[in-house]
Amino acid sequence: MAETTTAAGPAPGAHDPRGRAATRRELLEAAYAEFLEAGYLRTTIAAVCTRAGYTRGAFYSSFRSKEELVAALYASANAHQVARIRRAVLGALDRSAAGATAATVVPAALRELSGRIGAEARWFGIVTELRGVAVRDDAARAVLLDAQEDLYAGLVALVEEVLDRTGSTLGLPPRDVVAVGVGLYERAFAVGEPDDDATAAAVAEATDALEAVLRAVTR
Known part of the structure; x- marks a missing residue:
């Protein structure tokens, strides 16, 4: 690098x-x-x-290096994304009817956000390039792995809060469900340019797929 x-x-x-x-x-x-x-x-x-x-x-x-710079930028992007999703999910939870579960609350919140995904999709373009570098660069790989764990930790904490407040459980570890969800949206972001209709459609499909997963594993 x-x-x-x-x-x-x-x-x-x-x-x-x-x-x-x-x-x-x-x-x-x-x-x-x-x-x-x-x-x-x-x-x-x-x-x-x-x-x-x-x-x-x-x-x-x-910053001591370019790697430290991108690590800080990644941490900031993660914090922004988790906070944005958290506001939407907890808002949906507050408005939900009795008997709501993670399988109904989370997809509803994500659909509210689906029309405003340009910033996340553009950031994913940077992440994709960093992943290519990380194949052969130890410093880039460390940044990528640490940042991924940071994002997962923030989303897992949110999922666990939703489970606690709804009294529901998952048949899989929350981290596994988060990993599936992140993977679905990353694939959607790769479909086209950030503001393309095709990208928006792919994000909607990702939300549908995540809802199906949640309904299958939520108790």
């Missing part, structure tokens, strides 16, 4: 006129834009710095 070399930046207490948190946030935003525009492999630290309006020294005061 390109640009794995780390470099020393300013000392931890060095003056940062914009604030360390703001610097980090703006670098992440610039990196996301660069990844979308140029792809993960062709994006350089120099390009990220230029887009964000920072020097390489400022970059290295926040």
Whole structure:
């Protein structure tokens, strides 16, 4: 993978006129834009710095490498996705009738979100490229595996909360159900461009398939 070399930046207490948190946030935003525009492999630290309006020294005061940058971006994307799904699922749960189960609540919530999947589909394009790199790059592989576990953990916690509140159980470990669901949606995102009708149709089919799985394993 390109640009794995780390470099020393300013000392931890060095003056940062914009604030360390703001610097980090703006670098992440610039990196996301660069990844979308140029792809993960062709994006350089120099390009990220230029887009964000920072020097390489400022970059290295926040991130030790390109891998650490994408790991932070991945964590942010995971947190956003889990929070978005959580709001929808808990909202659907609050509105559900007595006797609702995970098999009815979760698909209903996901259908509410199905018209707004462009950001997730675009992010999946970056993830797909990172997976290709990870085949031969240990650092990329570590980022990918850690991020996948982070996403699964957030979704498993949500599934367990729904099970607890509805009094339902699953015939499979919640992590296995989450893995199936993530796989279904990732396949849907790969069908076409993020905002294509074909992608939207594939996402709807993924939700139908996940509902069938949940109905089969929910008790």
